[in-house]
Amino acid sequence: MSELTTVNSNQVAAQGNDNMASMFMNMAMNPECDVDKLEKLMALYERDEARKSQVAFNRDFAAMQSDITTVSKGSKVDYSTAKGRTTYSFATLEDIVDMVRPVLQKHGFAVSFKVNTLKDVNVQCSLMHKEGHSIETAMTLKEDKSGGKNDVQALGSSISYAKRYTLSSLLNIATRDDDDAQAAMQKDNRVITAGQSKTLEAKFDQLPIERQDKFIEWLKSQQGVESIPEVRVSAFNAVMSALNKVIASLDKDAA
Incomplete structure (x- = not known):
């Protein structure tokens, strides 16, 4: 134009x-x-x-x-x-x-x-x-x-x-x-606070090693970060929800 x-x-x-x-x-x-x-x-x-x-x-x-x-x-x-x-x-x-x-x-x-x-x-x-x-x-x-x-x-x-x-x-x-x-x-x-990071890491630590690796790959592809402390404030709830779903699926498999 x-x-x-x-x-x-x-x-x-x-x-x-x-x-x-x-x-x-x-x-x-x-x-x-x-x-x-x-x-x-x-x-x-x-x-x-x-x-x-x-x-x-x-x-x-x-x-x-x-x-x-x-x-x-x-x-x-x-x-x-x-x-x-x-x-x-x-x-x-x-x-x-x-x-x-x-x-x-x-x-x-x-x-x-x-x-x-x-x-x-x-x-x-x-x-x-x-x-x-x-x-x-x-x-x-x-x-x-x-x-x-x-x-x-x-x-x-x-x-x-x-x-x-x-x-x-x-x-x-x-x-x-x-x-x-x-x-x-x-x-x-803006990244999450130290307290929010510890909350997510506590959930993350409940995952077996192979699931942790897969979850990190999910963080990279969906959130654009490579570790939990790098998670943005706006993505905190989404990451927490994803962790809870993985943990729930593990509990279901164990039952």
């Missing part, structure tokens, strides 16, 4: 620009024209036009802010690694675009992205106004290979994230989705 909406910039003050262009052309063709004065006049005109376009940009940008709404977090990430489990909800780039597209159109703005992947991932987002003024922001990051992504998926994920982040930054869309994601990761990665 390179552009969210299209604005017809050519129609903005077209008549005035044509008149000025004709005037400068006529002056330049006059053999008696003072080139130095003409250049100064053109520079003065360009500065004045730039000032006017910035004023128009600021005016319409301020008006646009009242139409920018909160984007609901409609997508979820959930995966486990040796370091623990990661799970959070977030608003996708498509979610944000669906909200801002009509708002941009209404107020005479357009957005475009420039992507460079020669070294890392660099995404530049530009917000352009129909009067000619524009602002930009950029973000550079590594490929996102979390969750077992292949190279193509990692590249696409990083580009999408950078577009979402830069677009949200330019339009003042709340970025709490990203903060929520980090908070969720930190909360989910």
Whole structure:
């Protein structure tokens, strides 16, 4: 996606620009024209036009802010690694675009992205106004290979994230989705207390050696940890339940 909406910039003050262009052309063709004065006049005109376009940009940008709404977090990430489990909800780039597209159109703005992947991932987002003024922001990051992504998926994920982040930054869309994601990761990665660890280990010690080995394999595959002290707080009940089930099955076999 390179552009969210299209604005017809050519129609903005077209008549005035044509008149000025004709005037400068006529002056330049006059053999008696003072080139130095003409250049100064053109520079003065360009500065004045730039000032006017910035004023128009600021005016319409301020008006646009009242139409920018909160984007609901409609997508979820959930995966486990040796370091623990990661799970959070977030608003996708498509979610944000669906909200801002009509708002941009209404107020005479357009957005475009420039992507460079020669070294890392660099995404530049530009917000352009129909009067000619524009602002930009950029973000550079590594490929996102979390969750077992292949190279193509990692590249696409990083580009999408950078577009979402830069677009949200330019339009003042709340970025709490990203903060929520980090908070969720930190909360989910907290390990159990020493007391909780001893409780689980007491259950674990009731298992025969071969069952202990199998249970450790279960911890690795299902919880992303290699020992009981590494179990996360959020997984304590699940691990306790799994241990109780194994113990119950042993008691049943013994009977």
